[in-house]
Amino acid sequence: MTTDYISRIRRFHRAVTSEVGLLDSSFLGRGRPLGPARVLNAIGGGRTEVSEIRSYLSLDSGLLSRLLRGLEGEGLIEVEDGETDGRRRSIRLTLAGAQEYAAYEALSDAQAAEILGKHAMPEKLLAAMDLIATALGKERIHLEEADPRSTAAQACMSAYYTELSSRFERGFDVALSCDPDASDMERPRGTFLIALSDGLPVGCVGLKGTTKGYGEVKRLWVSQEARGLGLSRRLMTELERIAQDVGIELLRLDSNSALGEAVALYRKTGWTEIERFNDDPYPDLFFEKRLARSWSG
Amino acid sequence: MTTDYISRIRRFHRAVTSEVGLLDSSFLGRGRPLGPARVLNAIGGGRTEVSEIRSYLSLDSGLLSRLLRGLEGEGLIEVEDGETDGRRRSIRLTLAGAQEYAAYEALSDAQAAEILGKHAMPEKLLAAMDLIATALGKERIHLEEADPRSTAAQACMSAYYTELSSRFERGFDVALSCDPDASDMERPRGTFLIALSDGLPVGCVGLKGTTKGYGEVKRLWVSQEARGLGLSRRLMTELERIAQDVGIELLRLDSNSALGEAVALYRKTGWTEIERFNDDPYPDLFFEKRLARSWSG
DNA sequence: ATTTATACCTGACCTAAGTCAGGTATAAAA
DNA sequence: TTTTATACCTGACTTAGGTCAGGTATAAAT
Numbered sequence: 273m274t275t276d277y278i279s280r281i282r283r284f285h286r287a288v289t290s291e292v293g294l295l296d297s298s299f300l301g302r303g304r305p306l307g308p309a310r311v312l313n314a315i316g317g318g319r320t321e322v323s324e325i326r327s328y329l330s331l332d333s334g335l336l337s338r339l340l341r342g343l344e345g346e347g348l349i350e351v352e353d354g355e356t357d358g359r360r361r362s363i364r365l366t367l368a369g370a371q372e373y374a375a376y377e378a379l380s381d382a383q384a385a386e387i388l389g390k391h392a393m394p395e396k397l398l399a400a401m402d403l404i405a406t407a408l409g410k411e412r413i414h415l416e417e418a419d420p421r422s423t424a425a426q427a428c429m430s431a432y433y434t435e436l437s438s439r440f441e442r443g444f445d446v447a448l449s450c451d452p453d454a455s456d457m458e459r460p461r462g463t464f465l466i467a468l469s470d471g472l473p474v475g476c477v478g479l480k481g482t483t484k485g486y487g488e489v490k491r492l493w494v495s496q497e498a499r500g501l502g503l504s505r506r507l508m509t510e511l512e513r514i515a516q517d518v519g520i521e522l523l524r525l526d527s528n529s530a531l532g533e534a535v536a537l538y539r540k541t542g543w544t545e546i547e548r549f550n551d552d553p554y555p556d557l558f559f560e561k562r563l564a565r566s567w568s569g
Numbered sequence: 570m571t572t573d574y575i576s577r578i579r580r581f582h583r584a585v586t587s588e589v590g591l592l593d594s595s596f597l598g599r600g601r602p603l604g605p606a607r608v609l610n611a612i613g614g615g616r617t618e619v620s621e622i623r624s625y626l627s628l629d630s631g632l633l634s635r636l637l638r639g640l641e642g643e644g645l646i647e648v649e650d651g652e653t654d655g656r657r658r659s660i661r662l663t664l665a666g667a668q669e670y671a672a673y674e675a676l677s678d679a680q681a682a683e684i685l686g687k688h689a690m691p692e693k694l695l696a697a698m699d700l701i702a703t704a705l706g707k708e709r710i711h712l713e714e715a716d717p718r719s720t721a722a723q724a725c726m727s728a729y730y731t732e733l734s735s736r737f738e739r740g741f742d743v744a745l746s747c748d749p750d751a752s753d754m755e756r757p758r759g760t761f762l763i764a765l766s767d768g769l770p771v772g773c774v775g776l777k778g779t780t781k782g783y784g785e786v787k788r789l790w791v792s793q794e795a796r797g798l799g800l801s802r803r804l805m806t807e808l809e810r811i812a813q814d815v816g817i818e819l820l821r822l823d824s825n826s827a828l829g830e831a832v833a834l835y836r837k838t839g840w841t842e843i844e845r846f847n848d849d850p851y852p853d854l855f856f857e858k859r860l861a862r863s864w865s866g
Numbered sequence: 867a868t869t870t871a872t873a874c875c876t877g878a879c880c881t882a883a884g885t886c887a888g889g890t891a892t893a894a895a896a
Numbered sequence: 897t898t899t900t901a902t903a904c905c906t907g908a909c910t911t912a913g914g915t916c917a918g919g920t921a922t923a924a925a926t
Contacts, residue, residue, distance in 0.1 A: 277681065277685060277691070277695055278677070278678050278681045278682075279768075280695050280698060280699060280702075280769070281681040281684060281685070281695070281698065282677070282681070283698075283699075283702050283766075283767050283768065283769060284698035284699070284701065284702040285589055286702070286767065287701065287702035287703075287705040287706045287767065288585050288589055288701065288702070288705065289589060289593070290705075291705040291706075292582055292585055292586055292589075296586070305881080305882060305883085306882080306883090307882070307883065307884095322903075322904065323902095323903070323904085326904095331883095331884085332883090332884060332885065332886090333903080333904065333905080334884085334885075334886080334904090334905075334906075334907090335883070335884060335885085336904090337904065337905050337906075338905090338906085340905095341905090341906095354903090357892075357893070357902090357903085358891075358892050358893075358903095359891070359892045359893070359902060359903040359904070360892095360902095360903065360904085361903080361904070380575070380579070381575050384574065384575045384578040384579070385575075387578060387704075387705070388574060388578070390704050390705070390707050390798070391704050391797045391798065392796075392797035392798070392799070393796075393797040394574070396700065396797065397700065397701065397704050398574055398577050398578070399697075400696075400697035400698075400700040400701050401577060401578065401580075401581035401697075401701060402577060402580075402581070403693065403694065403697040404581065404584065404585065404694065404697050404698060404701065405577075405580050405581040405583070405584035405585070406584075407684075407687050407688050407694050408584040408585065408587075408588040408684070408687070409584045409588075410687050470580050470583065470584065471576075471580065472577070472580060499689075499690075500688050500689035500690040500693065501687070501688065501689070502689070602911080602912060602913085603912080603913090604912070604913065604914095619873075619874065620872095620873070620874085623874095628913095628914090629913095629914060629915065629916090630873080630874065630875080631874090631875075631876075631877090631914085631915075631916080632913070632914060632915085633874090634874065634875050634876075635875090635876090638875090651873095654872090654873085654922075654923070655873095655921075655922050655923080656872060656873040656874070656921070656922045656923070657872095657873065657874085657922095658873080658874070
């Protein structure tokens with residue numbers, strides 16, 4: 273019972289295909305096969321060029337052409353020749369098309385609400401979905417440099433603060449900590465990295481440039497559902513690469529013994545413990561790592 | 570970001586269809602379309618009669634016939650007339666068919682292993698899958714009377730004990746508790762109910778018959794992943810129905826204030842708190858409920 | 867014994883989805 | 897300017913999956 277993970281995965285598989293198949297076939301509720309419905313959704317989602325739609329839905333060129341002719345015949349889309357390139361064509365929803373698209377959106381929303389309605393604690397269900405989506409989409413998680421003032425970055429950091437509050441016995445108050453200025457975590461002095469899984473931010477780390485002869489690693493965070501996928505290591509590796517890139521030769525960071533996984537990672541990846549180098553009240557562990565000089569520097 | 574549950578469900582949907590679609594199309598790895606592969610799997614899974622397969626896969630009678638003729642032509646199955654009913658026909662895998670089925674099983678296992686291999690904590694991933702499969706399959710959860718000595722029942726009870734150990738500050742040791750004898754939780758004096766979600770036991774409750782003028786409710790448990798689906802209420806309702814059925818007019822139970830949800834349920838469903846009626850060291854709350862006399866009694 | 871229902875089969879037909887080989891107009895490279 | 901590549905389109909064809917109207921043999925009901 274406990275070790276039979278295969279039957280558990282199959283059970284998941286069955287549940288999800290019967291239910292998600294239902295989600296898919298909800299597209300059928302409007303008397304249109306899946307193909308054209310998907311194309312309409314791609315267009316409504318903001319994709320305008322034929323080639324864009326083709327690669328997004330990975331459709332054969334001929335097939336897409338026919339589907340587009342069909343939607344055109346229904347009066348849902350209009351096709352016009354590209355402005356800069358006469359070969360390319362761009363697609364626009366007509367008024368009727370926009371209405372039809374909105375109807376599909378509404379169907380999709382209703383389905384989502386129905387699934388959540390099955391549970392007294394929908395947040396638990398969503399958390400499980402996030403975990404699975406993130407794990408299955410592991411290969412598609414990509415790192416991106418972002419403005420630390422952006423919505424996504426702010427969301428990461430506030431999740432990070434929440435995490436610290438729950439981890440530290442005394443709680444955590446950003447105001448008391450050495451809060452790095454956003455401009456210190458931007459090129460050319462530093463950077464801020466976000467890990468995105470299909471659009472959802474699931475991790476971050478900041479590189480703070482200083483004038484003290486070293487760069488500082490700040491705000492390393494991986495969301496609950498993305499843990500166990502080796503993401504913090506990926507974030508740190510990329511951060512070190514960028515640090516070298518901007519000419520930093522020595523990195524420092526402060527941490528806390530309550531953050532066991534992070535500390536273990538530092539120890540495993542070439543960081544050495546050093547004496548306290550700041551007066552932030554929260555950290556009780558301090559590390560540094562010397563980087564190989566960048567060939568370009 | 571936080572309230573946008575629809576985009577989170579869609580993200581889950583995308584992840585799962587691309588990955589589980591992969592699981593489905595793994596069936597294609599053996600040069601056979603999905604249809605016949607599904608039929609072969611149904612037969613390998615122990616379904617022998619044509620009508621059984623038809624309803625399991627919800628296939629049209631004509632379509633299934635053709636698929637069976639195909640598999641027969643490949644030499645994978647043998648069809649023979651039913652023994653008791655000459656209209657029914659039963660299907661058997663040939664040696665080649667059994668090998669082919671085994672090959673599909675191996676493919677499926679490999680896929681499962683690959684998915685789990687993506688995660689450093691596969692148990693977490695499986696738990697999330699269980700949660701989702703159970704929630705999506707909520708309507709298909711059914712209650713079943715079972716022998717309290719059966720594997721499924723024992724699995725439920727040991728999960729129940731583990732739960733109690735973690736809930737009670739002093740832990741929990743069955744040996745010290747009033748452990749009901751299996752024979753007390755069987756017809757005609759009592760019963761043992763199991764909730765099954767697609768074969769997986771996700772909850773239980775026992776009705777213990779006594780000679781003291783009342784029946785006792787024991788071992789009400791709902792697994793972590795099935796909480797929030799109203800299952801304990803369903804179990805209790807069914808248990809009370811059976812209690813009436815076997816002629817019990819008064820039910821009693823003991824519980825503990827550490828089991829908040831359960832206690833809240835009792836209070837909400839017509840149970841009244843009474844004085845201690847046993848000397849079990851664990852419970853600190855005692856309830857009883859008078860049942861309407863069964864019309865058949 | 868006759869009628870009705872059931873279980874499975876067959877043939878004819880349909881739709882969705884996709885592949886593939888050209889074809890046409892435009893853009894970019896030589 | 898000629899050649900080559902690109903973007904899209906069209907027509908012919910294929911496969912998978914499925915529906916539907918009978919047909920045949922057997923079982924159950926009357």
